[in-house]
Amino acid sequence: MIQADHLTKEYGLFRAVDDVSFRVERGEIVGLLGPNGSGKTTIMRMLTGFFAPTSGSCSIDGVDIRKDPLQARRLIGYLPERVALYPDMSVQGFLSFIAKVRGVEGRVASAVEEAMDVCGLTSMRRRQIGKLSKGYKQRVGIAQAIIHQPQILILDEPTVGLDPRQIVEIRSLIRTLSGLATVLLSTHILPEVSVTCRRVLILDQGKLIAEDTVEGLTEKTAGRGETSVRVSGPEAAVLAAVRETTGVESAEVTERARAGILTLTVRSRSGSAVRSHLVRVLVERGWEVHEVSPRLLSLEDLFVEILERSGREERTA
Amino acid sequence: MKPFLALLAKELRGFFASPLVYFVGAVFLALSGYYFYTNLNAFITFGFGESIVEHLWQRLYADIVRVVITVIPLVTMRVYAEEKHLGTVELLYTAPLRDFEILASKYLACMSVFALLIGATVLYPILIYRVEAFDLSHVGAIYLGLFLLISAMVSIGIFLSSLTETQLIAAVFTFGSILLLWNLSWNEAAVPGDWLGLVSQICAYDHFEPFARGVVDLKDVAYFLALTTLMGWLTMRSMESRQWSGRR
Numbered sequence: 001m002i003q004a005d006h007l008t009k010e011y012g013l014f015r016a017v018d019d020v021s022f023r024v025e026r027g028e029i030v031g032l033l034g035p036n037g038s039g040k041t042t043i044m045r046m047l048t049g050f051f052a053p054t055s056g057s058c059s060i061d062g063v064d065i066r067k068d069p070l071q072a073r074r075l076i077g078y079l080p081e082r083v084a085l086y087p088d089m090s091v092q093g094f095l096s097f098i099a100k101v102r103g104v105e106g107r108v109a110s111a112v113e114e115a116m117d118v119c120g121l122t123s124m125r126r127r128q129i130g131k132l133s134k135g136y137k138q139r140v141g142i143a144q145a146i147i148h149q150p151q152i153l154i155l156d157e158p159t160v161g162l163d164p165r166q167i168v169e170i171r172s173l174i175r176t177l178s179g180l181a182t183v184l185l186s187t188h189i190l191p192e193v194s195v196t197c198r199r200v201l202i203l204d205q206g207k208l209i210a211e212d213t214v215e216g217l218t219e220k221t222a223g224r225g226e227t228s229v230r231v232s233g234p235e236a237a238v239l240a241a242v243r244e245t246t247g248v249e250s251a252e253v254t255e256r257a258r259a260g261i262l263t264l265t266v267r268s269r270s271g272s273a274v275r276s277h278l279v280r281v282l283v284e285r286g287w288e289v290h291e292v293s294p295r296l297l298s299l300e301d302l303f304v305e306i307l308e309r310s311g312r313e314e315r316t317a
Numbered sequence: 318m319k320p321f322l323a324l325l326a327k328e329l330r331g332f333f334a335s336p337l338v339y340f341v342g343a344v345f346l347a348l349s350g351y352y353f354y355t356n357l358n359a360f361i362t363f364g365f366g367e368s369i370v371e372h373l374w375q376r377l378y379a380d381i382v383r384v385v386i387t388v389i390p391l392v393t394m395r396v397y398a399e400e401k402h403l404g405t406v407e408l409l410y411t412a413p414l415r416d417f418e419i420l421a422s423k424y425l426a427c428m429s430v431f432a433l434l435i436g437a438t439v440l441y442p443i444l445i446y447r448v449e450a451f452d453l454s455h456v457g458a459i460y461l462g463l464f465l466l467i468s469a470m471v472s473i474g475i476f477l478s479s480l481t482e483t484q485l486i487a488a489v490f491t492f493g494s495i496l497l498l499w500n501l502s503w504n505e506a507a508v509p510g511d512w513l514g515l516v517s518q519i520c521a522y523d524h525f526e527p528f529a530r531g532v533v534d535l536k537d538v539a540y541f542l543a544l545t546t547l548m549g550w551l552t553m554r555s556m557e558s559r560q561w562s563g564r565r
Contacts, residue, residue: 011562045407048411049411050407050410050411050559050560051559051560052560070414070415073412073413074413076411078407078408078411080407080408082404083404084405084407084408085403085405086327086405087403088334088335089330097323097326097327100319100322100323101320101323101324101409101413101414102320102412103319103320105319144408
């Protein structure tokens with residue numbers, strides 16, 4: 001269990017984290033979502049005791065990180081934002097160093113084997129860390145975080161800088177870990193949380209602006225009912241036809257490609273019904289339809305959405 | 318104890334698995350060997366039959382201290398600066414380790430490097446002793462002084478390494494600091510009268526010189542131990558400051 005109570009961190013006049021409170025229950029897997037500079041890393045550094053909060057407190061399984069740092073740190077496995085490894089050590093050498101420093105008693109060798117096995121590093125055991133690809137380095141970072149089988153895992157941007165295949169691998173690795181530990185991970189990529197997490201905390205400029213389940217978040221991201229349409233045809237006629245389609249509130253051309261393909265953003269109340277209408281209308285006119293798809297909100301759009309909502313709620317209240 | 322030993326092994330590996338320490342060792346041994354030869358030559362030519370302590374050992378070890386001052390920054394520069402540069406401080410300081418254990422492992426690793434280098438110079442008194450026996454307690458006092466002096470200077474280097482993530486900056490400032498500390502009182506006439514007492518209290522040379530004469534004075538021992546402790550304390554505070562400043 002991770003508990004943060006009114007965490008605040010100030011760097012001089014700059015308030016990096018502003019009165020953030022949350023709780024991650026045992027066995028939960030929670031995402032900390034926010035753009036770069038929103039305070040994710042600072043929160044994680046306070047949770048791991050690397051930074052001290054200006055005010056507020058946090059505890060790991062009931063152990064206050066400031067009052068009993070050694071005991072609290074024992075419970076945590078931590079992947080720092082910038083994967084920090086000793087480049088001249090071998091994978092195996094590094095992991096057994098971490099195992100010993102982490103106080104894995106007696107069974108260092110088997111702990112190292114297990115961590116390498118889980119993270120797919122067995123074939124790289126003798127390789128120098130400095131010579132590994134970025135994806136493998138990230139795996140070494142995760143392996144060192146889980147080597148002492150911690151109850152709490154704190155992962156700062158675990159998939160940043162990886163290629164798409166590696167991202168899929170690391171995400172499935174995190175999902176397998178979620179059965180074993182409480183996981184808090186940070187990301188600035190919106191789809192990442194929906195794939196890996198069950199609950200999400202949304203940060204903006206150091207403030208916790210929303211807390212939601214992934215289902216709720218998906219609803220929000222699809223909530224605006226925007227549809228993206230790519231079609232070949234005369235611009236004016238296409239626009240007129242789309243605007244006349246039942247259910248469409250507004251439509252505008254957002255891109256004109258060289259091959260005569262127009263990209264339109266169509267706004268409507270109910271996304272799915274409008275999309276089938278649109279396809280029929282466009283095909284009947286004999287225009288070539290390349291794509292009709294729901295437009296998901298970007299992280300920035302989501303923030304606008306959340307802030308607008310809370311604004312509306314305040315006004316109605 | 319076990320985590321500490323792992324930490325110490327990692328620090329030692331950091332030195333002995335990289336080529337730098339071997340180059341530093343080669344330069345140190347070449348220079349100290351040269352000073353041994355030239356001092357011995359001078360002793361035989363001009364001072365034979367006079368006090369061997371005054372005319373050979375005292376001069377030889379003053380020269381060796383000069384070489385030690387040159388190589389200390391090269392050994393201590395990496396200890397914290399490299400960890401900060403790699404970001405591995407974050408691993409060490411979020412592991413269940415006491416800050417003091419981290420410092421102690423780094424200090425002991427540096428001291429082991431110098432134990433090897435200084436240990437090799439014991440060859441010189443052994444060679445002479447075989448030709449002509451002399452009072453060994455003098456040389457013993459010199460080695461005690463050397464150990465204390467190196468301990469204090471290494472601690473200064475470690476502290477300065479904890480302030481930066483650039484090794485070269487740590488090395489330059491360490492060299493400047495320990496050279497000044499060694500030479501501070503060299504021209505007593507340049508120091509205003511009232512200040513002379515204080516300056517020679519601070520100056521490392523003034524506290525090492527009695528050892529070179531074969532005199533072990535508790536106040537000199539205390540000076541070097543106090544300096545080592547003070548620098549260790551400052552290093553701990555400097556590493557703690559990340560928690561408040563937000564800089565690693």
